[in-house]
Amino acid sequence: MAAKTKTAKAAFERHGLTDEQLIAIWRTMLVHRRLEARGFELNRQGKIPFASAGEGHEAVQAGAAMAFERGKDILVPYYRDLGLDLGIGLTPYEVLLSLFGRAADHSGGRQFPHHYASKQLGLYTISSIIAAQTSHAVGAAYAVKLRKEQGRAVLTTFGDGATSEGEWHEALNFASVHKLPIVFLCENNEWAISTPLSGQMGQPNVYKRAEGYGMPGVLVDGFDPIAVYGAVKQAMDRARRGGGPTLVEGKCYRFLSHTTDDDDRTYRSRDEVNARRKDDPVPNFERFLIEHGVLTAEAAEQMKSSVLAEANEATDRAEAMPYPQPSDLYSQVYAGPWEPWQ
Ligand SMILES: Cc1ncc(C[n+]2csc(CCOP(=O)(O)OP(=O)(O)O)c2C)c(N)n1
Numbered sequence: 001m002a003a004k005t006k007t008a009k010a011a012f013e014r015h016g017l018t019d020e021q022l023i024a025i026w027r028t029m030l031v032h033r034r035l036e037a038r039g040f041e042l043n044r045q046g047k048i049p050f051a052s053a054g055e056g057h058e059a060v061q062a063g064a065a066m067a068f069e070r071g072k073d074i075l076v077p078y079y080r081d082l083g084l085d086l087g088i089g090l091t092p093y094e095v096l097l098s099l100f101g102r103a104a105d106h107s108g109g110r111q112f113p114h115h116y117a118s119k120q121l122g123l124y125t126i127s128s129i130i131a132a133q134t135s136h137a138v139g140a141a142y143a144v145k146l147r148k149e150q151g152r153a154v155l156t157t158f159g160d161g162a163t164s165e166g167e168w169h170e171a172l173n174f175a176s177v178h179k180l181p182i183v184f185l186c187e188n189n190e191w192a193i194s195t196p197l198s199g200q201m202g203q204p205n206v207y208k209r210a211e212g213y214g215m216p217g218v219l220v221d222g223f224d225p226i227a228v229y230g231a232v233k234q235a236m237d238r239a240r241r242g243g244g245p246t247l248v249e250g251k252c253y254r255f256l257s258h259t260t261d262d263d264d265r266t267y268r269s270r271d272e273v274n275a276r277r278k279d280d281p282v283p284n285f286e287r288f289l290i291e292h293g294v295l296t297a298e299a300a301e302q303m304k305s306s307v308l309a310e311a312n313e314a315t316d317r318a319e320a321m322p323y324p325q326p327s328d329l330y331s332q333v334y335a336g337p338w339e340p341w342q
C-alpha cells in the first residue's frame with residue numbers, strides 16, 4: 001500500500017474564506033491574546049495604569065473583522081474590541097503607545113488606554129459611556145445613507161450589559177425606521193463587570209429583541225470565528241445593498257477580570273471560570289486548522305514565535321518614546337491656540 005504523503009483536506013463550512021484568510025484570522029486572535037496578556041503584565045509591573053481583558057472574545061472579534069471592508073466600511077467598537085481593531089489594521093505598536101500613554105499615540109497620549117481612533121482605518125473613537133457608541137454608529141450610518149455612499153456599511157459592537165441602556169434601544173429603533181446600513185454585533189460574555197446575565201435581563205437571548213425593532217436577529221457561536229464571519233458578512237452585505245440593519249449576537253465568555261482594576265474572584269467562582277476554558281477559542285481554532293490541513297503544527301509554532309517577537313519589539317519601542325509635554329495640554333483640544341485662562 002502506498003504511503004500517505006499528504007493529509008487530505010477535510011471539508012468544512014468556510015463561507016468562502018481562503019486558507020490565507022483563515023490563517024489571518026487565527027493570527028489576529030494570537031496577537032489579540034498576546035497583547036491583552038502584555039497589558040496585564042505591564043500593569044502588574046507598575047508600568048501602565050490600566051489594561052482591559054478580552055480573553056474569550058478573540059474569535060467573535062477576529063471573525064467579524066474579516067467581514068469588514070478596509071478603506072470603505074466604518075467600525076464603531078467598544079472598549080473590549082482590541083481584536084477587532086487589530087483585525088482591521090491597528091498595529092501592536094499603536095496599541096502599546098496607547099497603553100503607555102506616550103505622545104506619539106493617536107490622541108497624543110491623553111486618551112484612556114485602549115481608546116483608539118483612526119480616520120485612515122475608518123475606526124471611530126471609543127466611548128467609555130456604555131451604549132453611547134451605538135448612537136454614534138447610527139449617526140454615521142445615517143450620514144452614509146444621506147450621502148448616498150454605495151456599498152458602505154457601519155459595524156458597531158457592544159456587550160450584553162449595554163443592551164440594558166435606553167440609548168441602545170433608541171439606536172436600534174432609529175436604524176430600523178430609517179433602514180440604515182448598519183450591523184449591531186453583541187459580544188455576549190454573560191457578565192457586565194460583576195452583574196451576571198440573569199441580573200441584567202429576563203430574556204437572555206439578545207438576538208431575539210431584533211424582532212421588536214423589525215430587523216433580522218441572528219445568533220452565532222462567538223467561539224467559532226468562521227461562523228461569526230459568515231453571520232457578520234451576510235449582515236454587512238445586506239446593509240451595503242441597502243437592505244437595512246441586522247442584530248447579530250455572538251455568545252462568548254470573559255475568562256479574565258473585567259479589567260486590571262477588577263478582581264473577579266469577588267463575584268464568580270474559579271470552578272465556573274475553569275469549566276468554561278474548554279471553549280477557549282485560541283487553542284481550539286489552532287487545533288481545528290491543523291486537523292483540517294489548513295495549517296501545519298510547525299507553521300503554528302513559527303507564527304506564535306513571530307507574534308511574541310512582534311509584541312516584544314512593539315513594547316520596547318513604545319516604552320522608549322517620550323510622554324506628552326505638560327505645555328501641550330491644550331493643543332489638539334480646541335481649534336486655534338486657545339488658552340482657557342485668557
Ligand atoms: C452609562 C454607563 N454606565 C456604567 C458604566 C460602568 N461600566 C463600565 S463597563 C460596564 C459593564 C458593561 O458590560 P457589557 O456591556 O456586558 O460589556 P463587557 O464589559 O462585559 O464586555 C459598566 C457597567 C459606564 N461606563 N457607562
Ligand SMILES: [Mg+2]
Nearest residue numbers: 159160191192
Ligand atoms: Mg458583558
